[in-house]
Amino acid sequence: MNRPTLYIGNKNYSSWSFRPWMALTGAGVDFEEILIPFDYPGGNPDIKAISPTGRVPLLQHGGLRIWESLAIIEYAAELYPDAGLLPADRADRALARSVSMEMLSSFRALRNACPMNIRRPRGKIALPEGIEADIGRIEAIWRDLLQKSGGPFLFGAFSGVDAMFAPVVNRFDVYDLVSQDDTLAYMKTMKAHPAWRKWEEAARAEPWIVAEVEV
Incomplete structure:
Protein backbone atom coordinates (compact mmCIF):
# COMPACT_ATOMS: atom_id res chain seq x y z
CA MET A 1 0.00 0.00 0.00
CA GLY A 84 -9.40 1.92 15.56
CA LEU A 85 -10.08 5.33 14.06
CA LEU A 86 -13.83 4.64 14.34
CA PRO A 87 -15.63 2.49 16.94
CA ALA A 88 -16.26 -1.13 15.97
CA ASP A 89 -19.94 -1.08 16.91
CA ARG A 90 -22.30 0.32 14.25
CA ALA A 91 -24.39 2.34 16.70
CA ASP A 92 -21.22 3.76 18.24
CA ARG A 93 -19.92 4.69 14.79
CA ALA A 94 -23.13 6.57 14.06
CA LEU A 95 -22.81 8.46 17.33
CA ALA A 96 -19.12 9.10 16.67
CA ARG A 97 -19.98 10.63 13.31
CA SER A 98 -22.72 12.76 14.86
CA VAL A 99 -20.51 14.34 17.50
CA SER A 100 -17.62 14.72 15.04
CA MET A 101 -19.87 16.59 12.63
CA GLU A 102 -21.17 18.74 15.46
CA MET A 103 -17.59 19.62 16.35
CA LEU A 104 -16.88 20.41 12.71
CA SER A 105 -19.89 22.66 12.18
CA SER A 106 -20.59 24.26 15.55
CA PHE A 107 -19.07 26.20 18.47
CA ARG A 108 -18.32 29.34 16.46
CA ALA A 109 -18.18 31.56 19.55
CA LEU A 110 -15.48 29.39 21.11
CA ARG A 111 -13.49 29.19 17.87
CA ASN A 112 -13.56 32.94 17.30
CA ALA A 113 -12.75 34.00 20.86
CA CYS A 114 -10.14 31.36 21.64
CA PRO A 115 -7.90 30.41 18.71
CA MET A 116 -5.77 27.34 19.23
CA ASN A 117 -2.34 28.33 20.48
CA ILE A 118 -0.16 25.66 22.07
CA ARG A 119 2.39 28.22 23.27
CA ARG A 120 -0.10 30.63 24.85
CA PRO A 121 0.50 31.27 28.58
CA ARG A 122 -2.46 29.95 30.55
CA GLY A 123 -4.90 32.68 31.57
CA LYS A 124 -8.54 33.73 31.44
CA ILE A 125 -10.12 36.14 28.99
CA ALA A 126 -13.39 38.07 28.98
CA LEU A 127 -15.98 35.66 27.62
CA PRO A 128 -18.13 36.95 24.75
CA GLU A 129 -21.77 36.03 24.32
CA GLY A 130 -22.34 32.44 23.31
CA ILE A 131 -19.09 30.97 24.50
CA GLU A 132 -20.49 29.59 27.76
CA ALA A 133 -23.17 27.72 25.81
CA ASP A 134 -20.48 26.24 23.57
CA ILE A 135 -18.44 25.15 26.56
CA GLY A 136 -21.45 23.61 28.27
CA ARG A 137 -22.47 21.65 25.18
CA ILE A 138 -18.97 20.25 24.64
CA GLU A 139 -18.71 19.22 28.29
CA ALA A 140 -22.10 17.51 27.99
CA ILE A 141 -20.93 15.55 24.93
CA TRP A 142 -17.77 14.44 26.69
CA ARG A 143 -19.60 13.53 29.90
CA ASP A 144 -22.22 11.47 28.09
CA LEU A 145 -19.71 9.56 25.98
CA LEU A 146 -17.33 8.91 28.86
CA GLN A 147 -20.15 7.62 31.04
CA LYS A 148 -21.33 5.29 28.26
CA SER A 149 -17.88 3.99 27.36
CA GLY A 150 -16.23 4.00 30.78
CA GLY A 151 -13.32 6.00 29.34
CA PRO A 152 -10.56 6.93 29.44
CA PHE A 153 -11.26 8.21 25.90
CA LEU A 154 -14.64 9.15 24.48
CA PHE A 155 -15.35 5.66 23.08
CA GLY A 156 -13.13 3.79 25.49
CA ALA A 157 -9.98 3.47 23.38
CA PHE A 158 -8.46 6.41 21.53
CA SER A 159 -10.20 7.11 18.22
CA GLY A 160 -10.62 9.75 15.57
CA VAL A 161 -13.39 11.32 17.65
CA ASP A 162 -10.90 12.24 20.36
CA ALA A 163 -8.70 13.76 17.66
CA MET A 164 -11.63 15.87 16.44
CA PHE A 165 -11.89 17.42 19.91
CA ALA A 166 -8.12 17.78 20.46
CA PRO A 167 -8.00 21.52 19.63
CA VAL A 168 -10.82 22.13 22.12
CA VAL A 169 -8.71 20.50 24.82
CA ASN A 170 -6.02 23.09 24.10
CA ARG A 171 -8.54 25.93 24.13
CA PHE A 172 -10.11 24.82 27.39
CA ASP A 173 -6.64 24.51 28.92
CA VAL A 174 -4.78 27.66 27.88
CA TYR A 175 -7.78 29.98 28.22
CA ASP A 176 -8.67 28.36 31.59
CA LEU A 177 -12.30 27.85 30.61
CA VAL A 178 -13.37 24.79 32.60
CA SER A 179 -13.27 23.46 36.15
CA GLN A 180 -15.42 20.30 36.24
CA ASP A 181 -13.45 17.29 37.48
CA ASP A 182 -14.58 14.94 34.71
CA THR A 183 -13.69 17.48 32.03
CA LEU A 184 -10.26 18.08 33.53
CA ALA A 185 -9.65 14.33 33.84
CA TYR A 186 -10.40 13.79 30.14
CA MET A 187 -8.17 16.71 29.19
CA LYS A 188 -5.35 15.22 31.27
CA THR A 189 -5.78 11.91 29.47
CA MET A 190 -5.61 13.61 26.08
CA LYS A 191 -2.58 15.71 26.95
CA ALA A 192 -0.74 12.60 28.16
CA HIS A 193 -1.25 10.76 24.87
CA PRO A 194 2.09 10.25 23.05
CA ALA A 195 0.69 11.79 19.85
CA TRP A 196 -0.37 14.94 21.73
CA ARG A 197 3.04 15.22 23.36
CA LYS A 198 4.82 14.83 20.04
CA TRP A 199 2.69 17.55 18.42
CA GLU A 200 3.09 19.87 21.42
CA GLU A 201 6.87 19.48 21.48
CA ALA A 202 7.09 20.37 17.79
CA ALA A 203 4.67 23.29 18.21
CA ARG A 204 6.73 24.80 21.01
CA ALA A 205 9.87 24.55 18.88
CA GLU A 206 8.39 26.38 15.89
CA PRO A 207 9.85 29.81 15.08
CA TRP A 208 6.75 31.29 13.44
CA ILE A 209 4.43 33.81 15.05
CA VAL A 210 1.23 34.65 13.20
CA ALA A 211 -1.93 36.55 14.05
CA GLU A 212 -4.35 34.60 16.23
CA VAL A 213 -6.91 33.60 13.64
CA GLU A 214 -8.70 30.31 13.17
CA VAL A 215 -6.47 28.13 10.98
Whole structure:
Protein backbone atom coordinates (compact mmCIF):
# COMPACT_ATOMS: atom_id res chain seq x y z
CA MET A 1 0.00 0.00 0.00
CA ASN A 2 1.31 3.43 -0.93
CA ARG A 3 2.23 5.56 2.04
CA PRO A 4 -0.08 8.61 2.27
CA THR A 5 1.21 12.16 2.68
CA LEU A 6 -0.45 14.59 5.07
CA TYR A 7 0.05 18.29 4.39
CA ILE A 8 -0.42 20.44 7.49
CA GLY A 9 0.06 24.01 8.71
CA ASN A 10 1.82 25.43 11.75
CA LYS A 11 1.50 23.05 14.66
CA ASN A 12 1.15 25.87 17.15
CA TYR A 13 -1.94 27.32 15.48
CA SER A 14 -3.55 24.92 13.01
CA SER A 15 -6.47 23.27 14.76
CA TRP A 16 -7.69 21.77 11.48
CA SER A 17 -4.29 20.15 10.86
CA PHE A 18 -4.04 18.92 14.44
CA ARG A 19 -7.13 16.73 14.12
CA PRO A 20 -6.11 14.34 11.31
CA TRP A 21 -2.45 14.39 12.35
CA MET A 22 -3.33 13.27 15.88
CA ALA A 23 -5.83 10.71 14.57
CA LEU A 24 -3.33 9.10 12.22
CA THR A 25 -0.41 9.32 14.62
CA GLY A 26 -2.43 8.08 17.58
CA ALA A 27 -3.70 5.13 15.53
CA GLY A 28 -0.21 4.16 14.43
CA VAL A 29 -0.76 4.94 10.75
CA ASP A 30 2.46 5.31 8.76
CA PHE A 31 2.36 8.55 6.76
CA GLU A 32 4.65 11.25 5.48
CA GLU A 33 4.19 14.71 6.98
CA ILE A 34 4.79 17.92 5.05
CA LEU A 35 4.36 21.17 6.94
CA ILE A 36 3.68 24.33 4.95
CA PRO A 37 3.75 27.34 7.31
CA PHE A 38 1.28 30.21 7.31
CA ASP A 39 3.93 32.85 6.69
CA TYR A 40 2.38 34.98 3.96
CA PRO A 41 -0.29 37.66 4.66
CA GLY A 42 -2.38 36.44 1.74
CA GLY A 43 -1.74 32.75 2.33
CA ASN A 44 1.24 30.63 1.43
CA PRO A 45 1.26 29.95 -2.35
CA ASP A 46 2.74 26.52 -1.65
CA ILE A 47 -0.56 25.56 0.01
CA LYS A 48 -2.58 26.84 -2.93
CA ALA A 49 -0.40 24.79 -5.25
CA ILE A 50 -1.37 21.48 -3.63
CA SER A 51 -4.85 22.13 -2.21
CA PRO A 52 -7.96 22.94 -4.28
CA THR A 53 -9.32 24.96 -1.36
CA GLY A 54 -6.05 26.79 -0.72
CA ARG A 55 -6.06 25.38 2.80
CA VAL A 56 -4.60 22.54 4.80
CA PRO A 57 -4.87 19.80 5.97
CA LEU A 58 -4.83 17.72 2.84
CA LEU A 59 -4.09 14.01 2.49
CA GLN A 60 -2.41 12.83 -0.72
CA HIS A 61 -2.69 9.09 -1.40
CA GLY A 62 -1.48 8.10 -4.82
CA GLY A 63 -3.41 10.25 -7.26
CA LEU A 64 -6.18 10.96 -4.74
CA ARG A 65 -6.37 14.17 -2.72
CA ILE A 66 -8.64 14.40 0.34
CA TRP A 67 -9.19 17.69 2.15
CA GLU A 68 -11.04 18.65 5.35
CA SER A 69 -10.14 17.07 8.69
CA LEU A 70 -13.08 14.74 9.13
CA ALA A 71 -12.98 13.52 5.52
CA ILE A 72 -9.31 12.62 6.01
CA ILE A 73 -10.06 10.71 9.21
CA GLU A 74 -12.98 8.88 7.57
CA TYR A 75 -10.83 7.92 4.58
CA ALA A 76 -8.03 6.69 6.82
CA ALA A 77 -10.56 4.65 8.83
CA GLU A 78 -11.57 2.85 5.62
CA LEU A 79 -7.97 2.48 4.45
CA TYR A 80 -6.81 1.08 7.81
CA PRO A 81 -9.86 -0.71 9.25
CA ASP A 82 -7.88 -2.25 12.14
CA ALA A 83 -6.43 1.07 13.34
CA GLY A 84 -9.40 1.92 15.56
CA LEU A 85 -10.08 5.33 14.06
CA LEU A 86 -13.83 4.64 14.34
CA PRO A 87 -15.63 2.49 16.94
CA ALA A 88 -16.26 -1.13 15.97
CA ASP A 89 -19.94 -1.08 16.91
CA ARG A 90 -22.30 0.32 14.25
CA ALA A 91 -24.39 2.34 16.70
CA ASP A 92 -21.22 3.76 18.24
CA ARG A 93 -19.92 4.69 14.79
CA ALA A 94 -23.13 6.57 14.06
CA LEU A 95 -22.81 8.46 17.33
CA ALA A 96 -19.12 9.10 16.67
CA ARG A 97 -19.98 10.63 13.31
CA SER A 98 -22.72 12.76 14.86
CA VAL A 99 -20.51 14.34 17.50
CA SER A 100 -17.62 14.72 15.04
CA MET A 101 -19.87 16.59 12.63
CA GLU A 102 -21.17 18.74 15.46
CA MET A 103 -17.59 19.62 16.35
CA LEU A 104 -16.88 20.41 12.71
CA SER A 105 -19.89 22.66 12.18
CA SER A 106 -20.59 24.26 15.55
CA PHE A 107 -19.07 26.20 18.47
CA ARG A 108 -18.32 29.34 16.46
CA ALA A 109 -18.18 31.56 19.55
CA LEU A 110 -15.48 29.39 21.11
CA ARG A 111 -13.49 29.19 17.87
CA ASN A 112 -13.56 32.94 17.30
CA ALA A 113 -12.75 34.00 20.86
CA CYS A 114 -10.14 31.36 21.64
CA PRO A 115 -7.90 30.41 18.71
CA MET A 116 -5.77 27.34 19.23
CA ASN A 117 -2.34 28.33 20.48
CA ILE A 118 -0.16 25.66 22.07
CA ARG A 119 2.39 28.22 23.27
CA ARG A 120 -0.10 30.63 24.85
CA PRO A 121 0.50 31.27 28.58
CA ARG A 122 -2.46 29.95 30.55
CA GLY A 123 -4.90 32.68 31.57
CA LYS A 124 -8.54 33.73 31.44
CA ILE A 125 -10.12 36.14 28.99
CA ALA A 126 -13.39 38.07 28.98
CA LEU A 127 -15.98 35.66 27.62
CA PRO A 128 -18.13 36.95 24.75
CA GLU A 129 -21.77 36.03 24.32
CA GLY A 130 -22.34 32.44 23.31
CA ILE A 131 -19.09 30.97 24.50
CA GLU A 132 -20.49 29.59 27.76
CA ALA A 133 -23.17 27.72 25.81
CA ASP A 134 -20.48 26.24 23.57
CA ILE A 135 -18.44 25.15 26.56
CA GLY A 136 -21.45 23.61 28.27
CA ARG A 137 -22.47 21.65 25.18
CA ILE A 138 -18.97 20.25 24.64
CA GLU A 139 -18.71 19.22 28.29
CA ALA A 140 -22.10 17.51 27.99
CA ILE A 141 -20.93 15.55 24.93
CA TRP A 142 -17.77 14.44 26.69
CA ARG A 143 -19.60 13.53 29.90
CA ASP A 144 -22.22 11.47 28.09
CA LEU A 145 -19.71 9.56 25.98
CA LEU A 146 -17.33 8.91 28.86
CA GLN A 147 -20.15 7.62 31.04
CA LYS A 148 -21.33 5.29 28.26
CA SER A 149 -17.88 3.99 27.36
CA GLY A 150 -16.23 4.00 30.78
CA GLY A 151 -13.32 6.00 29.34
CA PRO A 152 -10.56 6.93 29.44
CA PHE A 153 -11.26 8.21 25.90
CA LEU A 154 -14.64 9.15 24.48
CA PHE A 155 -15.35 5.66 23.08
CA GLY A 156 -13.13 3.79 25.49
CA ALA A 157 -9.98 3.47 23.38
CA PHE A 158 -8.46 6.41 21.53
CA SER A 159 -10.20 7.11 18.22
CA GLY A 160 -10.62 9.75 15.57
CA VAL A 161 -13.39 11.32 17.65
CA ASP A 162 -10.90 12.24 20.36
CA ALA A 163 -8.70 13.76 17.66
CA MET A 164 -11.63 15.87 16.44
CA PHE A 165 -11.89 17.42 19.91
CA ALA A 166 -8.12 17.78 20.46
CA PRO A 167 -8.00 21.52 19.63
CA VAL A 168 -10.82 22.13 22.12
CA VAL A 169 -8.71 20.50 24.82
CA ASN A 170 -6.02 23.09 24.10
CA ARG A 171 -8.54 25.93 24.13
CA PHE A 172 -10.11 24.82 27.39
CA ASP A 173 -6.64 24.51 28.92
CA VAL A 174 -4.78 27.66 27.88
CA TYR A 175 -7.78 29.98 28.22
CA ASP A 176 -8.67 28.36 31.59
CA LEU A 177 -12.30 27.85 30.61
CA VAL A 178 -13.37 24.79 32.60
CA SER A 179 -13.27 23.46 36.15
CA GLN A 180 -15.42 20.30 36.24
CA ASP A 181 -13.45 17.29 37.48
CA ASP A 182 -14.58 14.94 34.71
CA THR A 183 -13.69 17.48 32.03
CA LEU A 184 -10.26 18.08 33.53
CA ALA A 185 -9.65 14.33 33.84
CA TYR A 186 -10.40 13.79 30.14
CA MET A 187 -8.17 16.71 29.19
CA LYS A 188 -5.35 15.22 31.27
CA THR A 189 -5.78 11.91 29.47
CA MET A 190 -5.61 13.61 26.08
CA LYS A 191 -2.58 15.71 26.95
CA ALA A 192 -0.74 12.60 28.16
CA HIS A 193 -1.25 10.76 24.87
CA PRO A 194 2.09 10.25 23.05
CA ALA A 195 0.69 11.79 19.85
CA TRP A 196 -0.37 14.94 21.73
CA ARG A 197 3.04 15.22 23.36
CA LYS A 198 4.82 14.83 20.04
CA TRP A 199 2.69 17.55 18.42
CA GLU A 200 3.09 19.87 21.42
CA GLU A 201 6.87 19.48 21.48
CA ALA A 202 7.09 20.37 17.79
CA ALA A 203 4.67 23.29 18.21
CA ARG A 204 6.73 24.80 21.01
CA ALA A 205 9.87 24.55 18.88
CA GLU A 206 8.39 26.38 15.89
CA PRO A 207 9.85 29.81 15.08
CA TRP A 208 6.75 31.29 13.44
CA ILE A 209 4.43 33.81 15.05
CA VAL A 210 1.23 34.65 13.20
CA ALA A 211 -1.93 36.55 14.05
CA GLU A 212 -4.35 34.60 16.23
CA VAL A 213 -6.91 33.60 13.64
CA GLU A 214 -8.70 30.31 13.17
CA VAL A 215 -6.47 28.13 10.98
